[in-house]
Every structure is written in structure tokens, then in C-alpha cells.
Amino acid sequence: METVIMDGRTLNTGAEAAVKNPIVLARMAMEHISCSVRSLVSREKTPTNVEPAIIVHGGAVAFPGDKKEKALEGTKEAAFKGYRMLIDGRSALDAVQAAICVLENNPTFDAGTGSPLTSEGNIEMDAVIMDGRTLNTGAVAAVKNVKNPIVLARMVMDHTDHCLLVGQGANQFADEEGVPRIPKENLITEENRKKFKDSFGKALTTDFSTRGHDTVGAVAIDRNGNIAFGTSTGGITNKRPGRVGDSPIAANKCTQEAADYALDQMDMKLRNAKNNFGAGVIGIGKDGNPVYSFRTEQMAWAWAKDWKLHNGVNPGENNTYTIKTDANGEYKLNKDE
């Protein structure tokens, strides 16, 4: 079934196929239930039997004390969730969305629950998702009172002709889509409330690295060789209302070389800049291999491929786990010694 390419542009074509192969339509419904018709149009011949992989990050920032363990646990959980979906044949887009939801719901990270407060004590969030097959993308910025901005970004991509909705317009769209409006208190952690009180009125200063500016993100490649990425963030502590950072917005070097080179170049280009606190990246090339690179003190990352999961926070740290199925057919993670 993975080898069938359906032109979903006209409902008739889809229905004809369904009459002959009802299970195909059922599978399409399962995989694409939230995708609009246009996203089923294949851009190129689709390979099959690609080894799926996913890599996530929980921010290129310092994770002091017990935050480090929580960051390791959180990224591991997100990568594992996405990977289980990929080996079950789900799309890269769905795996990325699910992994990011795990990170958004985890108060350790600066996205969704756990986002930092603006200078006015509110939470404004940004998120983007992109389908590498069609180049479709959807994003929201400066959106409030929703639990999972990445889900809203997906809806922008699938249910509108636009790529980015911001502010009140984004919240209006959320209401139209039936996304529940939640009080900001649900998203605020004690730690961020304290940071807000401590820094009230102060502009961005040198303690940027402890200020919880960790964006979360994921990149995945599925069994069909389709690649997707997503990013979600609450921004930086005490940011000006309406401030939007980089997140929402899409040579012979392989992925690792390109990432390393670009990060070094960035440091060089911005060496005289007032504020350059560095960056980290995660990626998967069309060769299917997850890579990561960072020039900050730490970055929480985790990737899964070929029944192995790796994660780390400190430079050079690399914890490995093996994924097995237990007697009940459930997927389990076992730390390698």
C-alpha cells in the first residue's frame, strides 16, 4: 500500500481507487485525515522502504542542575514517540507534530507549557511546520491561550491558503477551528513567573543563557522518504509584546558539514554584534541521517533510527538506548551499558 501514489486533487479519482481498493482509502484516511487534498499530490516518484528517522531538540541553552536530567528525559520521550509512529508507517509530518506536542506539554522546555512571559506578563507563542514533499508550510506567531501552537500551525497549512497568521488573527483562526482557549495560567510555570518578577522592566541582558529561551524542534524522514520539520517556542523572557524571533519563519557539503559551517559563519558574521548568543541546529539530509550541531554551552537533543535512540545535553555527551518490542508487542527503551 505504501507504493500506491494517488492523485488526490479530484475526489473522483480518490473514490475510483477506493472502489477497487477500499483498504487504500482507509489507509489514506488514517494517514492524511488532517491533510487537505492538495497535499496528496506527489511532487516526485516516491521511494519506498526508506529507513525512517527522527531528531528533536529541546533548546540550545544551559540546563543547570536537575533541568539537565529533565531535558534528557523530555527529548528522549519526544523522539521515542515520533519514532514509534514512523516505524508504524505514519508520515514525517505527523511524527514531527506529535514529537513537538510532547515537548510543548513538558514544562521543562520553553514552548507551549513552560513558555516565558513577555514584559506584560503574558505568553505569546510561535510555531511552524513544513512538508518537505510539497514545500507547504504553516505557522503562527504571537498567539496566546492555546496548548499546542504546532497543531495550530498545521491547521494553517492544511486549512488555509496562507503560510503565517499572527496575533489576534491567529487566535481568531484557532476559535474558528474549535481549538480550546485555555487560560495563560495553565502555561505558566513557577520558575518563569519568578524570572518575570526578577527581570521586570529589564531589557535583554547578559544572562540570556539562563533565561529559558529554548525553542523546541523536530525533523523526521518517513518510510516514503518524505521529510518534515517543525519548531515551536514561547520566545525569550521579558520580550516586548509582539516580538517574533526566527522560529516561524523556512554546495557539496553534507548535512553535518553544512550545519557546522553555517554555525561557524554565523559567529564570524555577527562577531561585532551587540547580541549573539549562538545557536544550535538539528537536521536530516535526504540521505536520512540525523545530525546536530551547536555553538552554545549545551543543547538538549535526541534522535532515533534503526531501533536505536541517542540523546545528550553537554558537548560530546551521547547516551544510547535500544528499542525492542516486549511480549505484548509494546515498544520499550533499554539503556545500553
Place this chain on the structure above:
Amino acid sequence: METVIMDGRTLNTGAEAAVKNPIVLARMAMEHISCSVRSLVSREKTPTNVEPAIIVHGGAVAFPGDKKEKALEGTKEAAFKGYRMLIDGRSALDAVQAAICVLENNPTFDAGTGSPLTSEGNIEMDAVIMDGRTLNTGAVAAVKNVKNPIVLARMVMDHTDHCLLVGQGANQFADEEGVPRIPKENLITEENRKKFKDSFGKALTTDFSTRGHDTVGAVAIDRNGNIAFGTSTGGITNKRPGRVGDSPIAGIGGYADNNVGGISCTGHGESITRVALAYDIISLMKYTNKCTQEAADYALDQMDMKLRNAKNNFGAGVIGIGKDGNPVYSFRTEQMAWAWAKDWKLHNGVNPGENNTYTIKTDANGEYKLNKDE
């Protein structure tokens, strides 16, 4: 004076220089009065005596009937304004900002005055400006009730630590900066009010090309070889509130880097976003042997190819100036209003292949004048 590079990071250094050369500080004040201290830090040795140039566009969209003549006039006026400033020694950043203000104030174009209405009958505007010398950038999106969004974008760059402010936060910032709040009626033209009434409730459809989605933009290189770009837009008719296209996102709607060049894009925002058009062109210029024209042409062709199955790809156009200082333009839409000025010549056009030329002279009073070549 153009050869003096001041390290403006500490006021002491600036003041010492001022005691010796008061006219230097006066010149700095004139040129950089709205720039923050950090933007005076030079990234590299600054060349002098570069031949300045500017190119502007008024949108890669159809200009039917008498709109064509107005578009030709409007882009000519904007390029001429920017060029006069450049030959007087003003910065690329200031020339870009001034040229875009001319286009924003002209109701013919879809930016500032003349912006189309959202599905709720409001006007929400986006703008970005970037300094190719420092890579600093400032932008606003979904901002309302201001006459010149490009000026607000410049203030974001110069007066905050951020690159992009949106929606209510952008308007709050405008209030803090003392930018006058104007009623939306000042920005609405009769034509756009009619388009809004005719299309109410309808999503983006095939008549996109007549729907006034013309972004305006400018790229300039000044006597010091500094490159800047800016873009401003009111978006697309009947857009959803909060919809932001390619325009205010550095890397997507435009980019400027002294070491490579400057680019400003126009056309269907969602399509431009999906291929990251501006940075695609900059990357081609950086990593391949393509010059600005080749890179722009290639990226536009690639965009059409990558999006050939897409539901909506209404095409795009770009303007640019490489670090060689030569203005270029390229478009895959039916028309694009453009104008560039360099070496005392000004060119403009709207239709493919159209190229009207003018010579710039100074008259008896020392004023700059444009004379159409026969």
C-alpha cells in the same frame, strides 16, 4: 569625511574625535541620527568612491489601463528620490527608507496608502528593512493605522534588540515611539474599498493577478559600498486577519549582505515563502559562480518548477544589486513595475522588455532634473 571610520561603541571615542573634528560629529549626527550606537561599528574596511545605485519595484502584478502610467511615474519618482540622496552621500539605508516612503504614500501601490482590505475591512501592513553592513534588520507585521510602516521597521531595528514586532505589540511600540496613529480611512482608496465589497467572503481565487498584491521594495548601494534593502506591503485583498506573507521576513522577502548583495522580492507571498526566495538567490550568489542576474533568473525558474503542482503559485519578481553595484531585475509574472538609477541615468518599465531611459542633470539652480531620452 567619508573616509573616517569611527568606533562609535563608546561615547568617549566619538567625543574625542568630535573635539578634533567637530564637523565629523556633525556629519555623523546628520547621517546616523536615527541609528543606535551599535550600527556605527564597521564590519570591514569601508571602501570609498563606490558608484551609488538604487533600484525599486512597485509590484509584480498586472497594471491595467491607466494604472500602468501611474506605476511608471511612481517608481520613477521613488528611484529618483533615493538616487538624489545617494549622490549627496547619504546612506543606502536612508535612501531605501525614503524611496519606500514615496511608494507607500502613492495610492497606486499596495503598501501604506492604497493597501488592500482584510476580510474584516481593516488594513494590516508589513515592512522590513536591513543593513547589509551589520546584518541588522527590523520589521513589523500586521500593523495598523500608521502611514509609513517602513519607518516603524527602521525604529524596530534601531531602537530595540529585536528583529520583528507584530500586531498589537507593533502598534504599542509605534505609540511609544510617537508615531502618529491615523484612521484607516486615510489609507483606503475607492478602488480597494470596491474590491473588498466585490470579493467579500471569497477566498483567494484565480483573479489574484488583478487583486493588488503588489508589494513595494528597494535595494541600494551607497558611496561607501554599503548595501541595504527594504520591502513594504499591505498584503492581499480579503486576506484573513493576521495573515503575513513573505515581505517582512528577512531571508524570505529580501536580504542584504555587503559581502554578497541585496535582494527584494514581490509576488505571491506564500509561494515566495515556500522556496525562501531571497536567501535562495543570495546562496546562489555566494556558493556558485552565478552573478546577480543569473542567480535571480535561475531561482525564479526553480521556484516555478518546485511549485508546479501547487494549488496557488502566482509567480514572483525580484530586484537586486550585487556587490559589483549593478542593479538587476527579473520577473515571471505578466508585469512588474521597476525603476533603477545609477551613473546619472534612470531606467524604468512595467511590461517585459520595456525600458524607458532618462538622463539626470543639474539645472541652473543646482537642482536635479530628469529628462526623458528620445
